[in-house]
Amino acid sequence: MRFWALSTILILCSFFCGASDYVLGPGDKLHIVVYGENDLTTDVKIDKSGFISFPFLDDIQVIGLSTKKLENVIREGLLGDYIVDPQVSVSIATYRxxxxxxxxxxxxxxxxxxxxxxxxxxxxxxxxxxxxxxxxxxxxxxxxxxxxxxxxxxxxxxxxxxxxxxxxxxx
CATH class of the missing domain: 3.10.560.10 (Outer membrane lipoprotein wza domain like)
Structure with missing residues (x-):
C-alpha cells in the first residue's frame, strides 16, 4: 500500500509541480558558468545517454538532476583540486x-x-x-x-x- 501511495504522489508531482522542479533530460542545452573562470564557461547539450562533458571532470550523468543539483555536482568536483571556492551557475539555454x-x-x-x-x-x-x-x-x-x-x-x-x-x- 505504501509503494502505491508513493508512486501516486510521484506521478501527480510530475504533472503538477512547478517549473523549479524541472528534471534535465537528453536534448536540453545547458549554459554553465563558473564565476571568475572564463575558461570554464560553456554551453553543452545533453546527449542521448544523458551525459555531459565538463573541463577537469569526468563525464557527468545529468538525467534526473535539477539545475541546482547539477550546480552542486560540478562545484564538488572542482572544489579543492582546481578552485578554492567555485561559484557555479547552471541554466537551461534551450529546452527539449x-x-x-x-x-x-x-x-x-x-x-x-x-x-x-x-x-x-x-x-x-x-x-x-x-x-x-x-x-x-x-x-x-x-x-x-x-x-x-x-x-x-x-x-x-x-x-x-x-x-x-x-x-x-x-x-
Missing part, C-alpha cells in the same frame, strides 16, 4: 521540445517554454482546427519510466517531451 498532433492548425514539435500550459501549446500550434474537440485533449508523458496518459484542460501544465493529442469532435 514537446509535440502536439491531431486537430490543430500546425501539428509538430515546438520548443518548450517555462510555465507552458495546454492552451498556450495549442496557440503555438496555430489554434484548434474546425473539427477539433473542445474537451478531448490527451497528454502522454513518461513518469518514472512509465508512460502515462491524462485528460488535459486549458490549465494543464505541459512538460518537455509531452505528446499532446487533440481529438476530433463528433459534432
Amino acid at each position: 521540445p514537446f509535440f502536439i498532433h491531431g486537430q490543430v492548425q500546425r501539428p509538430g514539435g515546438y520548443p518548450y517554454q517555462d510555465d507552458l500550459t495546454l492552451d498556450k501549446a495549442i496557440a503555438l500550434a496555430g489554434g484548434l482546427s474546425n473539427r477539433a474537440s473542445t474537451s478531448q485533449w490527451k497528454i502522454s508523458r513518461m513518469v518514472n519510466g512509465i508512460k502515462v496518459t491524462i485528460e488535459g484542460n486549458v490549465a494543464t501544465a505541459i512538460r518537455p517531451d509531452d505528446i499532446i493529442k487533440i481529438e476530433q469532435s463528433f459534432f
